[in-house]
Amino acid sequence: MSYFGEFKDLIQEGDLALVWISRDNIKPITVDSKEFFNTRYGSFPHRDMIGKPYGSQIAIRTKGSNKFAFIHVLQPTPELWTLSLPHRTQIVYTPDSSYIMERLNCGPNSNVIEAGTGSGSFSHAFARNVKHLYSFEFHEARYNQAKEEFEKHGLINIENNVTITHRDVCESGFTIKKGDVTSNQFKDDEEYVNLEANAIFLDLPAPWEALPHLDTVISKDESVGLCCFSPCIEQVDKTIEAMEKNGWINIQMVEIQSKQYESRRQMIRTLDDALERLRDIKSHKLEGVARRKREFENMINEEKKLDTNANKIDKKDISTQTEKPTSKKAQNNRPIIAKTKFNPFGKGSRVREGDTNFQWKQVSKVETEIKSHTSYLTFAFKTITNTRDEELFQKELEFTTSKPSSHKK
């Protein structure tokens, strides 16, 4: 089985594995006992991984310090693979792909057409669950890249349920023939591939050009599902037009809106504490005022001894006038003012979120930047056959009624 198909327990030489450094930094490696996985914190020898169970955390001492660096070694899944792709690539993300797979009822009975392959992220998810995936990519460089990747991941050669073909499906349709640029291995007597597709995913700029080619490759005697993936609303309009023209029914366009939340904490800061803090500040201030007043009066008294002029206004009223430079002596005598002591919210210091010296309320916060739009998903269905085989029906009827009730309950 492929590295994606089989549930592996232990990390082994030659495995394709994913190294999780952080959520935004996941890297594929091929396990090789002579190799190292290099990060800016240091090098992790592959030999430390081999033989350990998948999911193991690996630690190394960081270069030049006494700290440790950690990675996790994971077995690839289509979803982790998608996360590992660089964001600039055009990717069908899991909220979309999982809805499409569900809506098109993907499972072991599904023969799927995917065009284009793109980054191949959706291909991996299809490949995990369907009978066969026929992926088409019109761009040659991307085709080669994807084919190589699918081979490396065992989708083409080991699971053997993926075929990728280099093709402009808008121009040339979906039939795969001998001589085409394709991963398909034709048998000697085989001239073309019988797709019998019952689920179709078109991620093309102009799906309406590809739609007319579908009839020849879809399964004839069942309901076939189709999903077109288009970023702009005008494309949806043209797509619906083409679907109607080509006999597709139950057309429905939907948008998938998904969000991720961060788990955070907000400090519980009660009004009572805030009031107490202000009272504390106030009392310190008053203390200061009283003290300064005492000092001021002392000073005045001292000065009085030297100075015969009496103050003309009530001292009490100007006792707060401490901005005036007092005598050097008084200044020197000024004791250091005690800082306010009641600091229930840790003001002035850097408080780590969740610091156990404070109380916290669990809150959730949506990601700072959200993917507000991926594409519009336009679904439609089609059944080509509209007759029944009367002979077969009669046989079935006789067989069923002759059996001693096949009813299972």
Added chain:
Amino acid sequence: MSYFGEFKDLIQEGDLALVWISRDNIKPITVDSKEFFNTRYGSFPHRDMIGKPYGSQIAIRTKGSNKFAFIHVLQPTPELWTLSLPHRTQIVYTPDSSYIMERLNCGPNSNVIEAGTGSGSFSHAFARNVKHLYSFEFHEARYNQAKEEFEKHGLINIENNVTITHRDVCESGFTIKKGDVTSNQFKDDEEYVNLEANAIFLDLPAPWEALPHLDTVISKDESVGLCCFSPCIEQVDKTIEAMEKNGWINIQMVEIQSKQYESRRQMIRTLDDALERLRDIKSHKLEGVARRKREFENMINEEKKLDTNANKIDKKDISTQTEKPTSKKAQNNRPIIAKTKFNPFGKGSRVREGDTNFQWKQVSKVETEIKSHTSYLTFAFKTITNTRDEELFQKELEFTTSKPSSHKK
């Protein structure tokens, strides 16, 4: 001031008030000491309201029972008024209207055009905050209805900052002339109204037909904001086309998505409690088994006395065979089985959410049915003047530089 404009303290005869029965049931009344407000729980005399502060809860004994019914008497606000409207009416709801007002910078400097008036819900919000609102309604019945309502609410006659006109603005534009069907009171020498609008809201099926008429009524020497409100995306496309053609710039379409949440509680059900409950059930069961076994053995023993045939198989192995009818005597002797006692989650009884016999976690739940779409909001801006009065500029420059720095900090 109008019933919407003034903050009133006490409920008085003649007031327009809103009676809050429930969130979905808010009814306007005109306070009249001889009147009653009838609900299915009974009649609330208006005289019970008069003289009480707004916001007062009024209680009556319900008919034929000893229970009490309550209502709250509220002073109308545009938002409460909107809530009180029947849902089938076409309403611009507060999440949209509040965004539009903010985006168009509505305040005491705003002269606003609104077309059409519709249910008048948005008109009330505009009227609260702007200098003048010019509302246009093409449907005659709706015009009369709205005009009457605005008069009753004091918007036209008391606040005097609302003008409503019966008009198909797509055909005839926005200029209000003597002789038009309008609430405007023309002075003797006045031939037409000078709108000088600087904020425009078009809730029309075909705003592109009204757009060309705007230039003659908008304020010339400032930036004027425009918002078109359209349910379908194709209307947005045509609107943008017309905006561009008519020289509107900074075009941007947005959607407002808003949600309300219910505050709920979910019972905290620990695994430990669930385990304990199963243990309790199990021990009762085992007890029952043991008891039945005893009974069974007693019965066998009794039967043995009468019956010389011995059982051939080990009794221990068939001790659970209690489905067999036992002797009448044994049945009568069977004591009533005690029900399991440990019921930490109140199974089998109806537990009210928040029942203090249980522990609860606060959770939020989005409304069962959400307003997933109202309309698309397409904004654009336009400034007609593109020159400056050089003479005025020179005067201003001289004046400003001659003043002793008017800078305020």
Added chain:
Amino acid sequence: MDSSKVISFNQHVVLELPSGNLKIAELRPNNSISLGKFGAFYINDIIGYPLGSRFEINYEVKEGEEGFAEDSKEKKKPKHMQKKIPIGKAKLMIETPAINETSDDNEDRSDSIGTIADELEYENSLNNKNLNIKGNPSEIQELSMAEIEEMKKQYANTNSQDIINKIIQSHKEFNLKTKYSQLKYLNRKKSKFSKEFIVHKMTGRLLLNYLIDKGDIQRIMDMSEESIGMILNYGNVKSNGKYLVIDETGGLLVYFMMERMFGHVTENDMENKKFEGEIIVIHENEHVNLDLLKFSNYSEKFIKKHIKSISILDFFEPPTEEEINNGFTKLTREELSKLSNGERNVYQRRIKGYYKQCQIVELTKNDRKYDGLIVASTLQLTQLIPRLGPKIHGSRSIICYSQFKEILLELSHELYSDLNYLAPTLMETRCRPYQSVRGKLHPLMTMRGGGGYLMWSLKVEPAPPIPSIEIEPK
């Protein structure tokens, strides 16, 4: 016939009625199905056509084919009072392309009235000018409901379009309406008088919609299709996995998993294909509740083989092998033959219990680790998940569903501080359907709220504690 593609005997299917409502039916040969006010039909008529086909009930009955079906709604009445529904002939309809699945209030399910739909353009404001804004259908419609009922009987053997035409003729102000509201009006009428229905393949999606239609939203924990889709993908659910599951939705979640893992399984498949996957369902009560599997097309045998259930008590406090063996003595063939019939029955029950106990021991073995943990439970997750975690293999997914975000927020905080779990992630996904009519594209004006939230994490194995003094490699 391939029952995964074609409507087949003894299969569960989902019938979509003209009202948009769903009904689940089993297709027994030579029986009939009543759709209540929409009529009744013979099952044999629909067998052999592709699943997903649309039929119309036709009352031009030939002699000898006449019949009546019982209306399930009438069952409570005494036998002789029950209104019987005449059975018509179900005839396949060739679909015309103008049928779009969703629009507001299901008012745009147009097909035979496609001509009006085609004519539709933007109505500019002028068109609305003369409309009676207060008009509601009951005021302006000439026919009384009684008359319509009469007409329905009378025209039972004509198609629904004819009835609708009659109604239009009697509608005073029909021509005053805008084209768009005409279309809406026609669709509303159509859904009342149409005798069309669609025979859908039983799928998780339709089962879910059926339950939502029925108002069973709380029973299925307010789950949405899009959330289930995420569970299946993030849970890495595939044919060969062995998953630990708690399912408080009565089997809905398990049914979705089975579809994804096994697809449609025919009897042939069961013999020829090797299905490895297993779903181990842990339950909080004495007995597991997977009621909804009764609607599935999996055989009892298949279900028994791939779905195993165990109570939380047995899971966390399983009996030892010794205890089981002490409590039960296997009889030899010879001993067995000596038993009476009654005694043999007792023994059979006991041996079944014994095997069940053995299964518990097997499922809870210390070294047995699962390929994923999928939980939709209202038990407190902060206690539950860390206790189940050790049973999950490293690098495998843990995915928890809850109707409420706050529950999962608490859980993710808990897991975040536990080195055995990597990157707990709180997610929400919502599907927003559009009125998918060209020229009238917009999101539906209202939709169901809810749909739940998800917490995804990976089980990992923390590195052993770092020794304080490390020997440097030479």
Added chain:
Amino acid sequence: MDSSKVISFNQHVVLELPSGNLKIAELRPNNSISLGKFGAFYINDIIGYPLGSRFEINYEVKEGEEGFAEDSKEKKKPKHMQKKIPIGKAKLMIETPAINETSDDNEDRSDSIGTIADELEYENSLNNKNLNIKGNPSEIQELSMAEIEEMKKQYANTNSQDIINKIIQSHKEFNLKTKYSQLKYLNRKKSKFSKEFIVHKMTGRLLLNYLIDKGDIQRIMDMSEESIGMILNYGNVKSNGKYLVIDETGGLLVYFMMERMFGHVTENDMENKKFEGEIIVIHENEHVNLDLLKFSNYSEKFIKKHIKSISILDFFEPPTEEEINNGFTKLTREELSKLSNGERNVYQRRIKGYYKQCQIVELTKNDRKYDGLIVASTLQLTQLIPRLGPKIHGSRSIICYSQFKEILLELSHELYSDLNYLAPTLMETRCRPYQSVRGKLHPLMTMRGGGGYLMWSLKVEPAPPIPSIEIEPK
């Protein structure tokens, strides 16, 4: 000149740079403003044109008009090292209609390249076939950055379109690109070399965007414009209201309220119009923080008259009138005249303190009730709001903002069980902007998360407890 409409001296305005970034400036007469790499201009050049106008900096300087401006980014360097920006002439641009406000990555701010935009059609898959997918601009662009810098200096006196044309000529593969990516490329270049800027009226919306641009999202509690819009409407904020406010956004919320209540206030207005409204700001620290009002165009006098501040301690534990009067003796005119200058200053400060104390007494009087409670605070709301509630008049709004829903959930549970509060409602509102280009309509691919949540309730007066025996009315 009407400073509410026209760019005026000594006014704060918001400048929008070609990069889309915002800058707040005060328009002092005869001064210049530097836009860094985009150039500098004389303020006098822009005065008198309508607010919202777009200008281009033109370097065809006439003799004697030459000058240099200081770049604020260079201020930290020693004087002689500072790069001075040459000052050009700001010339009004006549807007062409193809300018749409938002598109992804600001890449579609097109105007003079409208011709290409007009030609734009759907690119079918064929058009993309020969594109180098790995191509990135730096590889395929012939000019080095150094050359471009050189060119910028050289062409300082030509308009930006010319520079862009130069670059296009030197771009190897420009014609291989699709029209759409050509357009994107041009816009990207344009935002680098353009010397255009827009002079916007100072509004809450732009102040908010300026703060978001600066990365001050936490400082303003992650508030969004749409949430503030809801606060203003649900809070029933209008010219004549007296509102109790807690504003932990440094004055942003108060500024929005002032705009709504008073609009743009000229000196003339202040004399002629009667503004009744008041905002009473309660603050948690010793001093109120309304820093952001420094960007407003309200005079200090106006602010002082309509915004009053009081600490929570003074609000809940105000001094009595006696205490105040005991602490301060008013001097008579005669006594005053006898004071020395220093003594008079001291007395002035004391009298100011005295009035402040009197104001506190006035604001906290028992019978004084407010027209609304508007709270954006990180204090625990479950304790705060019920303590402030009694100060709010019946039927008036209470609206609380929080960055987190959980905080308001807790609050709404608290208020729900208190008969003084009607229908506490938890709300969320989000604005979703679209790429508003015809033929390319779609929601922006990414947008800022957050925006906060709201709890709205009405203050009410519960009916007095019902006596157990009631006399029936005759």
